[in-house]
Amino acid sequence: MTRVRPYYADQSLSAAFYDVVTAADAQLTGDIALYAGLGPAGGSVLELGAGAGRVAIALAERGFRVTGVDLSAAMLVRARARQAAASAEIAERLEFRQGDMTSLDLKRTFDLAICTYFTLAHVPAGAAWRNTFAVMARHLDAGGITAVHLPLVEAMRLPGPPPEALAFDRPLPGGGRLQLHVRERRFREAIGRLDQVIEYVERDAAGGVVRRSPERLTYYVADPTPFAAAAGLEAAQTPVRLGDVGEIWVFRKA
Ligand SMILES: C[S@@+](CC[C@H](N)C(=O)[O-])C[C@H]1O[C@@H](n2cnc3c(N)ncnc32)[C@H](O)[C@@H]1O
Structure with missing residues (x-):
């Protein structure tokens, strides 16, 4: 019987062809512009679950300084290859690190913390969501913004x-x-x-x-509001619907 691999594992085709699949995904249209509109020009961004760098690199191209964290070595290889292929000006605005978004502590703050394209939905909506919201809050100053793209239960x-x-x-x-x-x-x-x-x-x-x-x-799907509230994050605007399958929730650190 053929072995079933976890998504984004070493040797996985989900990692190898991540860019091919997302480039064709109309359900993501507009996400990068939305994230870019949430941070100050030239500001700092922490992306949890940065994957192959789809969002991080696009934000660096718009002038943001981005730290992208991901658990998957296979995805980080792709992100770093894209960073190496970018111009020196863009490449130096990017940093990719291996880490777990549920426990990260970089001991610094950012203007914006984002968890894009269903990344939070990869971990169970219990302690792992509580811990990830706490990680986002820990990396923001008061007034800092976080955005989380989650699937719709429908x-x-x-x-x-x-x-x-x-x-x-x-x-x-x-x-x-x-x-x-x-x-x-x-x-x-x-x-x-x-x-x-x-x-x-x-x-x-x-x-x-x-x-x-x-x-x-x-x-995993759930209402993120109580998890965000437990971390001291309050709704900054109504969630923005993206296509038919997801919405982006925006919170502000109190
Ligand atoms: C759907 S991809 C999103 C990649 C990128 N943010 C984008 O929008 O294209 C989800 C990513 O979350 C990562 N991930 C899942 N659980 C994680 C965790 N606990 N800590 C860090 N990254 C995680 C996966 O390895 C994968 O690269």
């Missing part, structure tokens, strides 16, 4: 496509294709947990399978 309830259907099918730069199937999808409403197995299939230009990797993606 979207989690939707049935997935049939397991054999192509959920994603895009050409790859070398002439092949990347195809995704949702092999399993189960939402447990009582505990706000969505379990999915998404199979990544990389094909060559002739249609042959180069690599195949089923990967487990779990999301």
